[in-house]
Amino acid sequence: MTSPLLELKQISVSFEGFLALRDLNLVLNQGDLRAVIGPNGAGKTTFLDVITGKVAPTKGDVIFKEKSLIGQKEFRIARKGIGRKFQSPRIFENLSVQENLALAVSRPKTPLSLLMHSLKVKHLDQIQHLMSIVNLQSKANIRAGALSHGQKQWLEIAMLVGQDPDLLLVDEPVAGLTDEETDLTADLLKSLAGDHTVLVIDHDMEFIRRLDCPVSVLHQGHVLKEGSMSDIQKDPLVKEVYLGKSEEEE
Amino acid sequence: MSIFSTKKSWINLTIWVLLIALIIAAPSVLPVFRLNLLGRYLSLAIVALGVDLIWGFTGMLSLGQGIFFALGGYCAAMFLQLNSSGEFPNGIPEFFGLYGVEKLPFFWEPFKSSIFTLISIWLIPAIIAGLLGYLVFRNRIKGVYFSILTQAALLVFFNFFNGQQKLINGTNGLKTDVTQLFGQMVGSEIMQRWFFWISAVLVILAWFFARWIVRDRFGNILIGIRDDEARVRFTGYNPVIFKTIIFSIAGGLAGISGALYTVQSGIVSPQFMTVPFSIEMVVWVAVGGRGTLLGAILGAVLINYAKSLVSEALPASWMFIQGGLFILVVTALPEGVLGWIRKDGPKKLLFLLGINKKLETYPSLEVNEQGEVKS
Numbered sequence: 001m002t003s004p005l006l007e008l009k010q011i012s013v014s015f016e017g018f019l020a021l022r023d024l025n026l027v028l029n030q031g032d033l034r035a036v037i038g039p040n041g042a043g044k045t046t047f048l049d050v051i052t053g054k055v056a057p058t059k060g061d062v063i064f065k066e067k068s069l070i071g072q073k074e075f076r077i078a079r080k081g082i083g084r085k086f087q088s089p090r091i092f093e094n095l096s097v098q099e100n101l102a103l104a105v106s107r108p109k110t111p112l113s114l115l116m117h118s119l120k121v122k123h124l125d126q127i128q129h130l131m132s133i134v135n136l137q138s139k140a141n142i143r144a145g146a147l148s149h150g151q152k153q154w155l156e157i158a159m160l161v162g163q164d165p166d167l168l169l170v171d172e173p174v175a176g177l178t179d180e181e182t183d184l185t186a187d188l189l190k191s192l193a194g195d196h197t198v199l200v201i202d203h204d205m206e207f208i209r210r211l212d213c214p215v216s217v218l219h220q221g222h223v224l225k226e227g228s229m230s231d232i233q234k235d236p237l238v239k240e241v242y243l244g245k246s247e248e249e250e
Numbered sequence: 251m252s253i254f255s256t257k258k259s260w261i262n263l264t265i266w267v268l269l270i271a272l273i274i275a276a277p278s279v280l281p282v283f284r285l286n287l288l289g290r291y292l293s294l295a296i297v298a299l300g301v302d303l304i305w306g307f308t309g310m311l312s313l314g315q316g317i318f319f320a321l322g323g324y325c326a327a328m329f330l331q332l333n334s335s336g337e338f339p340n341g342i343p344e345f346f347g348l349y350g351v352e353k354l355p356f357f358w359e360p361f362k363s364s365i366f367t368l369i370s371i372w373l374i375p376a377i378i379a380g381l382l383g384y385l386v387f388r389n390r391i392k393g394v395y396f397s398i399l400t401q402a403a404l405l406v407f408f409n410f411f412n413g414q415q416k417l418i419n420g421t422n423g424l425k426t427d428v429t430q431l432f433g434q435m436v437g438s439e440i441m442q443r444w445f446f447w448i449s450a451v452l453v454i455l456a457w458f459f460a461r462w463i464v465r466d467r468f469g470n471i472l473i474g475i476r477d478d479e480a481r482v483r484f485t486g487y488n489p490v491i492f493k494t495i496i497f498s499i500a501g502g503l504a505g506i507s508g509a510l511y512t513v514q515s516g517i518v519s520p521q522f523m524t525v526p527f528s529i530e531m532v533v534w535v536a537v538g539g540r541g542t543l544l545g546a547i548l549g550a551v552l553i554n555y556a557k558s559l560v561s562e563a564l565p566a567s568w569m570f571i572q573g574g575l576f577i578l579v580v581t582a583l584p585e586g587v588l589g590w591i592r593k594d595g596p597k598k599l600l601f602l603l604g605i606n607k608k609l610e611t612y613p614s615l616e617v618n619e620q621g622e623v624k625s
Contacts, residue, residue, distance in 0.1 A: 052484060078486035090481045092474040099470050106467060109486045111495055114468040163486060 003066055005030050005197050006051070006167055011060035013046055013221070020046040021057070021221040028167070033193035035208045036201045037232075038218030039242060044201045045087065047218070048169050052084050053077045064167070079109065083165035087172045089152035093145030097136050097155060100144050101127045104162035130158040133188070150181040157185075161192065168192065170200045174207050186210040205229075217241070258592055265544055265588075273450040282439050286514055289446035291554040293510035296449075296456045298534045298546035300500030300507075305532065306540035307464055308496050309476030310392065314400030315504050316528035317407045318375035322505025323518035324411075325374060327424035328358055329367035330513070334430035345419045355417050371509040372502040379501025380494055387493045392479070401525060408523040423519025426512055437516055449510050453547060456503055460543050463499065472496060473541075533572065537579050539586025548588060 006028040013021040021043045028034055038044050049055035051062055053074045062069040069077055078084075092100050105123045106114065131137045134154035139147065144155060153173055160168055170189065174182040186207055192198055193213070202208055208215060209229050217224045217232060219241045225232060232238050276288055297319050304310045331343040338344045342354045360366045386399060412421045427437030434441050463469060474482045475489050482489050512518040521527070531550075538549025553572070561568045583590045590596075 054480075073488070074480075074483040075486055075488045078484050084484050086481075090478050092470070092477045092481065094473050094477055095470050099467075102467055103470055103474060103487075104485055109488075111468065111491055114466070114471060115463065118466065159485065 002030070004028060004063075005032075005065065007063040008047075008051070009061045009063065011047075011050055011057045011062065013043075013050060013055060014058045019221055021050065024060070024218075024221065024223060026216065026223065028197050028199060030166075031194050031197060033190065033198045033211060033213040034200070035211055035213055035215045035229075036199065036218055037203065037205075037208060037215060038224075042218040043221040044218055045171060046221075048084060048171055048201065051077075051169060052082060075109075078163065078165075081164075081166035082169065083160040083163045083167070084169045085153075085156050085160050085171055085173060087175065089149065089156050091144045091152055091155050091159065093143070095144055096141050097131065097144055097147070098127060098140045100155060100159055101130055101162050104159040105130075105164075126162065130162050133161070134158045150177045153177060153181075153185070154188075157188065161196075166197060168196050168198045170198065172202050173200065174202060174204050182207050183210065261588075261592055262544060265548065269547070270454075277443060277446060282442060285446050286442045287558055288551075288555070289442070289449045290511055290514045291551045292446075292449040292453045293507050293514065294531075294534070294554060295453050295507075295547040295550040296510070297504045297507035297531055298538070298550035299453075299456050299460050299543060300503035301531050301535045302540065302543055302546035303460055303463065303472075303496055303503075304500045306535060306542070306546070307469060307472040307476065308493060310493065310497070311397045311532065312400045312497070312500070313397050313525070313528050313532065314404040314407075315500065315531050316404050316523040316525075318379055318501040318504035319508035319511070319528075319531075320407070320411070320518065320520070320522035321375045321378065322371045322508030323512035323522055324418065324424065325361065325367055325370045325505070326509035326512050327426050327518045328361040328418075329364065330426045330429035330431060330436060331424055332358065332362050333364075334428075343424075345422070345424075346416075349416045351416050357417075372505045375505030375508075376498045376502035379504075380498035383497035383501075384490070384494045387490045387497075401528070404523055404525065404528055408520050411520040411523065421520060423517050423521070425517045427516030436513055442514065445510065445514050449514070452506060452510065456506070457543060457547065460503075463496075464543070468492075530572075533576050535586075537575060537586055539588030539590075539592075542586065542588045542592075545586050545588035549586070 004027045006026075008024055008026040011021050011024040012019065024043075024047065036044055036047070046055060050057050051064075051069070053069060053072050053076075057070065064077075064080065064082065069080075072080075092103070095103075102119055102123070105126050106119065107123075128137070131140060134151075134157065136147075136151060136155060136158070139151065144152065147155060153176075157170070157173065160170075173185050173189070177185065182204065189198055189200060190211060190213075200208075200211060212229070214226060215229050215232050216226045217235075217238050224241060225235050225238055227235075273292075276285055280288065297315055301312070301315055304312055335341060335343045339347055340352050340354075342351070342358075346352075346354075361370070382403060386396060391399060411418065414420055415422075418424065427435070429436050431441065464472065471482065471487060471492055474485075474487075475492060479489050482492075508518070508522065511522075530553075534549035534553050535546045536549070537553060538547070539545025553575070557568055557572070560571055579586060583595070585593065
């Protein structure tokens with residue numbers, strides 16, 4: 001058994017006394033696809049903030065590739081191989097689709113290299129390939145701000161993949177997408193798992209079911225339950241969290 | 251897209267042809283007084299290019315570019331003062347005598363060298379901008395807080411320079427027009443003609459330099475920082491380094507600009523570090539067009555020329571006109587004059603005035619097999 005790719009150990013985050021996460025443990029192995037669900041305020045986004053270095057945990061440790069990430073700057077964590085997609089699409093609106101992707105695939109990411117060298121052929125090919133995955137070839141030179149919401153979501157996912165991370169953290173990728181786009185996104189994420197480790201956060205149960213992967217339920221900053229989607233849905237605790245206590249039980 | 255870029259390059263080409271024609275024709279057409287003014291405004295275009303890099307591209311509104319502008323000016327003036335102080339008591343610049351200073355302050359020493367001076371004109375402002383920028387950016391100070399901080403820094407420098415009579419002649423500043431260079435008086439006609447040419451060439455070189463910086467992915471990162479700095483970070487770039495570099499470059503350009511302005515206006519004084527002057531630099535760029543580089547040059551030259559013409563005719567009214575111009579740009583032309591021209595502004599204006607007629611329907615769109623509009 002090889003060591004896990006990512007391991008969260010007893011993570012707690014407190015914002016001025018309010019515990020956003022408490023004693024959170026989570027293990028992801030190479031190639032896993034994992035979904036995290038939970039009601040509003042369960043700490044889903046905070047938990048990504050901790051992994052990507054945006055929020056420092058009050059206690060606990062994050063181990064990625066056998067090294068701790070605590071205290072590292074965001075861009076260093078990104079360079080180590082963790083890519084993150086935000087809840088609302090965050091792309092560079094005033095750059096074209098192609099330019100957005102070029103920034104994602106560029107390597108090394110130093111000022112000198114960006115200024116002095118042009119993009120390598122293999123990176124240019126990679127950009128074309130990424131655009132074909134998310135169906136944006138025809139929009140290569142369009143300003144990204146002019147894309148539709150769904151296309152922006154996909155562009156951001158393509159940028160993530162272009163970073164070539166080992167771990168992709170995807171926060172609500174299907175918010176505001178049509179059913180068809182949702183299905184395509186689910187297929188896309190499934191195809192990425194295996195080569196990459198993918199962690200998806202979402203509310204959309206249909207989408208999670210379609211991902212067909214282990215699910216962790218987060219509640220009040222704690223992992224309430226882990227298991228397959230059907231197990232989760234039968235679990236009385238989970239039902240209680242999502243639907244509230246039924247009157248008879250009280 | 252291709253049509254757009256061709257149109258853009260036509261507009262750029264036209265403006266360049268006009269600008270270069272103006273530069274070549276000016277020395278033979280304009281009297282030396284006007285030529286000197288044009289030379290000064292061309293040198294101001296260099297600081298405006300720097301403002302465009304940090305504000306237009308990177309989105310950092312600095313209200314303290316006067317610091318670096320003045321530093322460049324002081325470097326040049328110190329050299330010129332030393333270069334022509336041989337016959338004064340103690341062989342040091344004359345003003346020191348007023349305050350009973352007999353020994354040259356230590357930091358004046360290196361400015362006896364012309365090579366050191368030529369380097370320090372841009373390097374000293376660039377280093378100070380880099381240091382100041384690094385400390386500010388590392389602490390993630392941005393937006394309005396950054397603007398306020400730069401303005402506060404400007405006031406600190408202004409007050410410091412004002413108070414240092416014994417070091418740099420304080421509020422009186424350092425005069426350069428009566429100093430000597432190559433056996434000529436700096437304020438003489440022949441020297442001023444030369445400075446005009448140097449300014450013109452340096453504006454063009456500065457434009458090429460700025461263009462080279464933003465032409466590819468480095469420029470895209472700057473735009474990315476303006477659009478969404480967090481995304482830049484999570485994509486694996488360190489925005490602090492990029493912001494420090496570009497702020498330092500803008501500082502260096504400001505220094506060159508200040509040195510050229512000083513030798514053409516005949517004096518450098520803490521007045522270069524007043525709050526309104528640094529804000530004016532931002533206004534030139536806003537009026538010319540943010541993020542266009544060429545707009546910064548146009549804005550700096552045209553607004554300043556207009557300023558001198560208006561001030562001669564109606565001395566009291568320039569401030570009103572400048573304020574009005576800024577309000578007009580902010581409300582009606584948010585992308586500046588050049589951005590407005592590039593986006594078919596003149597055509598739209600003709601429609602509004604009823605001179606051109608609008609097409610009755612949409613022009614037909616070219617559609618491919620999938621029913622998508624060809625781009």
